Amino acid sequence: MILSFWEKQLLDEYDFLVVGAGIMGCSVAFELREKYANAKIGIIERDFFSNGASTKNAGFACFGSPTEILYDIQLMGERNALELVRKRYEGLQILTKRIADAGRTNFGGYELMIHDTLSKSDIQSLNEILFPIFKQTVFVDASKQIQAFQFSNIAQMIYTAFEAQVDSGKLLNAYWHLLQSKNIRFFNGLTVKKLLGNEIEAESSLNGNITCRANKIFICTNAFPIDASFKLPVKPGRGQVLITSPIEGLPFNGSFHFDAGFYYFRNVGNRVLFGGGRNLDFTSEETTDFAPNQLILDDLKLKLEEIILSNFSFSIEQEWQGIMAFSENKLPLIHSINQYATYLMACNGMGVALCPFVAKEIVDQL
Numbered sequence: 001m002i003l004s005f006w007e008k009q010l011l012d013e014y015d016f017l018v019v020g021a022g023i024m025g026c027s028v029a030f031e032l033r034e035k036y037a038n039a040k041i042g043i044i045e046r047d048f049f050s051n052g053a054s055t056k057n058a059g060f061a062c063f064g065s066p067t068e069i070l071y072d073i074q075l076m077g078e079r080n081a082l083e084l085v086r087k088r089y090e091g092l093q094i095l096t097k098r099i100a101d102a103g104r105t106n107f108g109g110y111e112l113m114i115h116d117t118l119s120k121s122d123i124q125s126l127n128e129i130l131f132p133i134f135k136q137t138v139f140v141d142a143s144k145q146i147q148a149f150q151f152s153n154i155a156q157m158i159y160t161a162f163e164a165q166v167d168s169g170k171l172l173n174a175y176w177h178l179l180q181s182k183n184i185r186f187f188n189g190l191t192v193k194k195l196l197g198n199e200i201e202a203e204s205s206l207n208g209n210i211t212c213r214a215n216k217i218f219i220c221t222n223a224f225p226i227d228a229s230f231k232l233p234v235k236p237g238r239g240q241v242l243i244t245s246p247i248e249g250l251p252f253n254g255s256f257h258f259d260a261g262f263y264y265f266r267n268v269g270n271r272v273l274f275g276g277g278r279n280l281d282f283t284s285e286e287t288t289d290f291a292p293n294q295l296i297l298d299d300l301k302l303k304l305e306e307i308i309l310s311n312f313s314f315s316i317e318q319e320w321q322g323i324m325a326f327s328e329n330k331l332p333l334i335h336s337i338n339q340y341a342t343y344l345m346a347c348n349g350m351g352v353a354l355c356p357f358v359a360k361e362i363v364d365q366l
């Protein structure tokens with residue numbers, strides 16, 4: 001099938017084209033509109049929703065648990081680790097202001113310590129270095145609540161009031177509506193296959209190959225490579241997620257992390273959403289293939305039975321997978337492909353917070 005004259009005109013000559021309608025692509029498009037009120041802006045998305053991480057994730061509006069921050073300090077030094085926390089915190093504030101109704105709950109976040117514990121002075125030191133960012137105490141020991149939450153085999157629990165939860169479907173839906181109301185054109189069902197200078201070659205299942213042009217192109221496709229000719233310095237990381245059916249008398253609300261953030265769960269109403277376990281099988285999970293990993297899913301179910309819901313009977317209602325992108329140094333990646341196209345990746349598993357910040361940073365620099 002061939003595009004009509006009218007259809008071709010709809011696709012031609014954009015000021016800005018963004019590839020990928022996840023939270024990164026949406027954040028970039030929003031910032032572009034803020035800065036360029038009259039620019040012609042389009043978003044190209046291969047699927048009818050976004051299809052990568054943004055509508056598959058756990059919906060933690062988080063900035064890093066105590067052990068994750070301590071790990072990052074070891075990895076990248078205190079200054080870089082704190083800068084990353086600041087970007088996440090500011091990103092969350094940008095997002096909350098922009099999308100007020102995203103099914104948000106403010107139940108706070110908890111880190112569960114299974115083996116080692118953090119001493120009072122460890123927590124206090126962490127709070128001291130975080131104070132310039134949050135201007136308040138960030139982490140407190142909440143171990144007294146372990147019993148009330150009916151968790152098993154937990155040695156310590158640390159709470160922060162600065163973490164919240166979003167409904168990832170509502171968040172993206174609200175973003176798409178907002179961008180459409182700002183005259184940003186969505187092209188769904190177009191898969192970008194090639195970049196040639198300022199030209200994008202894309203494929204539509206009904207119309208075959210399509211070419212469009214823009215003065216500036218932002219590639220926000222997470223870990224999905226669009227053109228085999230450029231190698232991106234990111235690795236994919238698949239995330240396995242499951243959700244239980246409703247549990248009568250569920251004794252906790254909030255978002256919870258354990259094993260340095262490799263496992264995470266939260267309540268969604270009176271269900272429990274649980275994900276993670278990539279560290280059990282890193283090699284298989286380094287993929288963009290949305291396939292279940294039975295080893296990990298079985299482990300998640302076991303941990304539900306033994307740690308999280310040992311006093312409750314429950315069933316698994318649904319399982320799914322999402323794809324993350326990881327950079328070598330855990331920092332967001334802004335990579336110039338040619339003079340027209342820039343690749344943006346912020347995730348490293350925490351894009352809800354980071355994407356709005358990174359998008360603002362890059363558009364401010366234009």
Ligand SMILES: Cc1cc2nc3c(=O)[nH]c(=O)nc-3n(C[C@H](O)[C@H](O)[C@H](O)COP(=O)(O)OP(=O)(O)OC[C@H]3O[C@@H](n4cnc5c(N)ncnc54)[C@H](O)[C@@H]3O)c2cc1C
Nearest residue numbers: 020022024050051052053054057060192239322347351352
């Ligand atoms: C299981 C899981 C749980 C997570 N939990 C959390 C959490 O609780 N909190 C948090 O902060 N972060 C979490 N994350 C990470 C967070 O979801 C991501 O960092 C964020 O969504 C990344 O957004 P993005 O827009 O870069 O990528 P995506 O949402 O993947 O968007 C990329 C888009 O590009 C499109 N695309 C790809 N290739 C092409 C192409 N060739 N042509 C056109 N379109 C294309 C895809 O269809 C997709 O819609 C989680 C991720 C996963 C997978």
